[in-house]
Amino acid sequence: MNELKNILEQNLNDNFISAVLSNPRDEKLAAKVKVRPVLMKDIRVYQMETFRGNQAFHENLSADEACEKMLEAMENMKQMQLVTADAEFSVLISKKGKVTIKKKQKKAKMRPLDLNHNRKKQYILQEGVPVPFLQDLGVMTEEGKIVHARFDKFRQINRFLEFVEDILPQLDSGRELTILDFGCGKSYLTFAMYYYLHELKSYDIRIIGLDLKTDVIRKCNGLAKKYQYDKLTFLEGNIADYTGAEEVDMVVTLHACDTATDFALAKAIGWNAKVILSVPCCQHELNRQMKNDVLSPIMNYGLLKERMAALVTDGLRAEYLKREGYDVQVLEFIDMEHTPKNILLRAVKTGRRADNEESIRACESFLRVTPTLGRLLDEKGEL
Structure with a gap:
């Protein structure tokens, strides 16, 4: 998990867009976890949304806390998709605990998120972008x-x-x-x-x-x-x-x-x-x-x-x-x-x-x- 820890520590910053932790080993612990940056009283925090059954639980964390909690959550998850402004990371964890990480560099860097409006639901296909x-x-x-x-x-x-x-x-x-x-x-x-x-x-x-x-x-x-x-x-x-x-x-x-x-x-x-x-x-x-x-x-x-x-x-x-x-x-x-x-x-x-x-x-x-x-x-x- 050291490589994953390094990636999280290096990317939980202004470039961080989102992370989705999924494919659980035990759905009773969590079916999925989503992480995104938000502003709380002008301070950047990382909102961790954990899904269990039909309920969602939220925590607002510092970068260090988010890193620790995400590593802890990955003990129950088999995969993670982490998106930053300039790259995407795919993380797979095997049944025996082997961690495989693939990085895909983006052709063009994304704009930083406007966190003042980031409380609104973030859809993959976004309103305002003609499709x-x-x-x-x-x-x-x-x-x-x-x-x-x-x-x-x-x-x-x-x-x-x-x-x-x-x-x-x-x-x-x-x-x-x-x-x-x-x-x-x-x-x-x-x-x-x-x-x-x-x-x-x-x-x-x-x-x-x-x-x-x-x-x-x-x-x-x-x-x-x-x-x-x-x-x-x-x-x-x-x-x-x-x-x-x-x-x-x-x-x-x-x-x-x-x-x-x-x-x-x-x-x-x-x-x-x-x-x-x-x-x-x-x-x-x-x-x-x-x-x-x-x-x-x-x-x-x-x-x-x-x-x-x-x-x-x-x-x-x-x-x-x-x-x-x-x-x-x-x-x-x-x-x-x-x-x-x-x-x-x-x-x-x-x-x-x-x-x-x-x-x-x-x-x-x-x-x-x-x-x-x-x-x-x-x-x-x-x-």
Whole structure:
């Protein structure tokens, strides 16, 4: 940790922009930690925001205190993204405690933060900075102001990009990366990913969006051409039948309905994708299957059974991903449609397969369910 300590001591100054500590070993201690500079009575301090469950806890610290607290927090975290005015640092800590630090020098130095206004929420895509795709999608005006009625979409896009930001250390920035977005729809988040990764972070990426709606695909391809996003392509097709790629680095599936999510996850696992981001939707399959005499007093109520089926579906999906060698987090996601369907599964390939086959089968037997993802993976294993 000495190298990390030196970096923190050298950068907790006027050049410091932000730091995000993530991928916890124990979410009960903290799910994520964010650090940013603020002014308190004209004195620069470092605000440390620690997320536990649905709560956020704040501390205002001196540079020395922030350094000490961040090093302490990293004992529970596997990665850190630290941004200064002239560089970005990616920190990875292995299970055995090995620290790997990569530094990326910025082509142009950022302006120092205006701390007098820094109490306002700092979004990755900032209000006041015109972004063409947000303008065409009706989220932003030509001057860069957010359309009031679309602020929830703006907030959701930024929340999604925070999830993407967290997994950047897992992606190889030295080669072209392939990202597949299944069920991309109007593609707010697809365009946001391309803009963020290619335009802001300078990653060499190729993104393919897939959806069943012909008119939506035509419009999205038109916008990609307009913005000269040469490596952003949209195709019409079904998730289950897609065979257009042999190797994929990251798979995104947002609100793919019912078992379409399972087909997307199975495809991602088959491609050995390094990262999977999935926001499931409409988990009807297990709702139709679930039967249990012990739980019948609860499952006699349709609404309760529906919600329970959704949780069981996503819980089993997470367990299957762990069985296949992924580190999985079940996170809260801000949903554009204001529904309870706001769970995001974030899976990072580690190769360490969980020994959870027995517990998966016991749960399925108890509820008398056979999830599509399990069937697809079992069929794949028999080939």
